[in-house]
Amino acid sequence: MTATVRYADVEVGTELPERTFPVRRLDLVRYAGASGDFNPIHWNERVAKSVGLPNVIAHGMFTMAEAGRLVTDWAGDPGALVEYGVRFSAPVVVPDDDTGAEIAVSGVVSEKRDGNLVVVKITARSGGAKVLARSSAVVRLA
Template identity: 85%
Template structure:
């Protein structure tokens, strides 16, 4: 990704390079420890199936954070993110194997404001399904 993006170099329609993030069960265990979210739907396959899920699912905030990396890596500065919001539309299902799941994230600049701010629409998919809806970031560029 670009280390530093300049406002003057970005136009509406600028596409951010697609990133593919692997999501495996050990990632969920580490995230649970860091976040304190030990809900069994994120680690216990039997429990997840009992509550109607197809398998263990990634934490929503984990998914959101991974998608946000697209923006912070593009700008080269996490402090450039002024606003970031998503709606969760589908879970990231994480099978218990060596492959796990993939989260595929891309973005496009949809608006350029006068104050060095740009609005980026983010697309996040896993197993062909859109997992985040209305996912946008407002970013201050140099």
Template identity: 85%
Template sequence: MTTTVRYDDVEVGTELPEQTYPVRRLDLIRYAGASGDFNVIHWNERVAKSVGLPGVIAHGMLTMAEAGRLVTDWVGDPGAIVEYGVRFSAPVVVPDDDQGAEIVVSGKVTEKRGDNQVVIAITARSGGVKVLARSTAVVRLA
């Protein structure tokens, strides 16, 4: 895959189109199988609440991956990401219903660097609550 966004076409303030990613309990099961993270807080309501959580929560790395997906879909090449980091500020609570939860992700170019690199600030929310803080990606564009 090649990079579809060109450095010369991007300015500080360029916004990445907001995306909404659904997360249902079935997605948590699939992610647990792929990642090997079978922690019971990701599938058992009783245990999740017994440790002080509001309910079953999505895996942090799944939340982080969905936020990163916004950037890789925008740039067109997952290999263009040079750096990526987040802080988890709140869990994504996934109800046991047909709707589940949604992670709403947006981004904005905050800096242009040399070597065709840009810094993107990423915002991720679920249920109106910010679930990632200080989330940034550095991307090398064409």
């Protein structure tokens, strides 16, 4: 976790440093256990391909959580997140190898509001595709 970001130090256009999150099949199995979402498209290549997917895909909420980590780590407090929403635009395809996939996440402050609130527009990409669309978070800064 980073030091707490102060509202007075942030301007519209402030960029959050890009982070890359690895995603391996083991991560998906662990997430399935924690979330209770054992849909086989998230761990069984045969089933994923039988329904038209290119391979096993990461859970949407897993992808969303990784993108949210960029914002909460930047703010320095997970409790600073006031509102968070995304649209899923493409799956994160996770091959069965030692590398897996990566989710590259970046953000930019697009608005400052009263009450020490800022709006962060988030971009998340994997395998050259934008995997989250219309993604934004409202954060209360110190």
